[in-house]
Amino acid sequence: MRNELPLAGIRVVDLTVVWAGPGGTTLLGDLGAEVIRPEGNNRTSRQVSAKVTRELIAATGYHGGTYPDKDPGDRPYDRTALFTWHARNKLAVCMNLETPDGREALLDLVRISDVFVENNSNGVLEKLGIAHDRLLEVNPRLIVVRLPPLGMSGSMSNYLGYGPNFNSLVGIAAMDGYEGEEPDSAGENYHMDEATPGGLAFAVLAALWDRENTGRGGLIEFSQAENVMAEIGEFFLDYQFNDRDPGRLGNTDPHLxxxxxxxxxxxxxxxxxxxxxxxxxxxxxxxxxxxxxxxxxxxxxxxxxxxxxxxxxxxxxxxxxxxxxxxxxxxxxxxxxxxMSEDRLLADPHLAARGWFLERSHPAVGTHRYPGHPWRSDDFELCHGRPLPGFGEDNEYVYLELLKWPRERYDDLVARGLITDRQLA
Known part of the structure; x- marks a missing residue:
């Protein structure tokens, strides 16, 4: 088994949120890429506010249990499972992209990176002055991946929403109920978030391979809704050929x-x-x-x-x-x-025998077992290092070592509150 991972030496700028984008960059990190998350201290890029308290989460039901000991602590953005499940191997740097200094830092990072991934709403990068054409001007070898739910063009391209909304638009929600019941009887469905990470990682690998032959990067427009539609293609074909809408089958199957x-x-x-x-x-x-x-x-x-x-x-x-x-x-x-429920999976002898859960420690959350990798290779051992980056934990590494900014400028930005290790929002 070789020691070097396939993506060793590849740097990824990760400007993603929620599940779909971060899940894909996690897979790239598993393969050895250096994944860096620029995060503004004035935003909740980790889905959790800095103002969350133990009292507030007591009334939130299930999500209140996603903190160690159900305690958000004084850094809830470092402790929530909503973030930590896809945070392994990643680095975090504070960059407020709404400021000139923050945008300059991002462009400097782009110059020395290979991949840039974002899944914000259409128009966000343009408003910040860092649209993909600007990024490719700075670094023509860069691979830019944008993950608009419904594409970057067309009459629905500016729709705003969340996974269940877009699943409804592509038809999944209509099939999602229990057998003989209404479509909403089985609860919300986030399949778009679940289906995207693997497709995103594969697209990046293909683009990196292409770059080896052409020397050029470029834009990957990855429409998440269209990706999901490809996964339920048999139902579209059934309607086209047989004029038949899919039934709500719950846990049953039309063939088996x-x-x-x-x-x-x-x-x-x-x-x-x-x-x-x-x-x-x-x-x-x-x-x-x-x-x-x-x-x-x-x-x-x-x-x-x-x-x-x-x-x-x-x-x-x-x-x-x-x-x-x-x-x-x-x-x-x-x-x-x-x-399996969550507690049953943790006790499952099959997963234990395969060593799937991996114990890792971090000062923000303590020592816990974390989910392993979705696949294995005989040729190399997938990466599973630090379980999460604390907010701003890698500020000095990024600004001083990678970007080579003078210490005086770095200290000035720290003094002005533009570089910090705490989220404010």
Whole structure:
């Protein structure tokens, strides 16, 4: 296994927010890129206000538990899981881009970088005077990635919103309800945020490869909504060819026999799938339910009798504990697994055996287990170093070592409050 990571020596300027953009730059950091986040101390680039208190989060339900010991401390922007899950390996530098000094610093950083990624609303960079044409003028070898939800042109390009809004526009929300219920019955869906990171990382890798051949960078316009539409393409084709809208299937499937079933354990569920006749024979052999085998001898029968079959499976599952169900079905070769909650995942023996959770420490949050990488390679070990950058933690490294600004100028900006290690907003 070689020591050098594939993106060693590549520098990424990360001007992203929320999930989609930061998730993609995390994958680039995993591959060895130096990812630097410029953050203004007058903004909440980490989704959390500096003014959050323990009393305020007590009334916020689930999100109140996303701080260690449910305590935001005096630096909540360093402690929230909303940020730390995608912060590994990254560096943080304070740059207020609404000031001339901040914009100059960003352009200096762009001159010595390879990739620039942003997922702000259309027009934000233009208002700041750092649109992609300006960045490419400063550094023609730069790869600029912009992640507008609905593209940079067209009648919807200036729409503002959040993941669930745009999922509605591309049709996902219409399919998202439980079987036989209304579309909003299954809660919010953030698939656009989940689908973007992998596509973003792949696009950057492809652009870097192209740059090796051409010597030029350029603009990648990555429309997040269009990326999601590609992932549900079969439903668009079904409508075009068959004039058929997708139904709301919940945890079932239009082709396979599949569902999620309650067990005898309190609020613990299992997912079971039958892919083919072999799976069906194995399932009926384990369940031994009267009349079950006759209901689905072939795929068309299982589709026609899906509700009745699933009712019999549900009755069997309700009488058994999770481990009994999973062990017996997996032993027979039937795809089955527990639907894991967060605490169950932390205790999962399979993930423990693979060493997926990695223990890391940081002064802002203490020592905890962090999620590992989504894939592995035989050729190199993916990077998983510092779990997060404290706000402004890398100010001196960026300004003094990388940008080579004089100490006197750096100290002046510190004295004026333009470079700091604390978020104010």
């Amino acid at each position: 026999l599949q569902d999620v079933f309650r067990t005898a354990d309190d609020d613990r569920w299992v997912a079971i799938s039958v892919r083919d006749d072999r799976d069906w024979a194995a399932l009926t052999g384990v369940l031994q339910r009267p009349g079950l085998a006759e209901l689905g001898p072939d795929a068309s029968s299982r589709r026609a009798q899906s509700s009745r079959i699933r009712a019999k499976i549900a009755a069997w599952c309700r009488g058994l504990r999770v481990e009994e169900i999973v062990d017996s079905l997996q032993g027979a070769g039937v795809p089955a697994g527990e639907v």
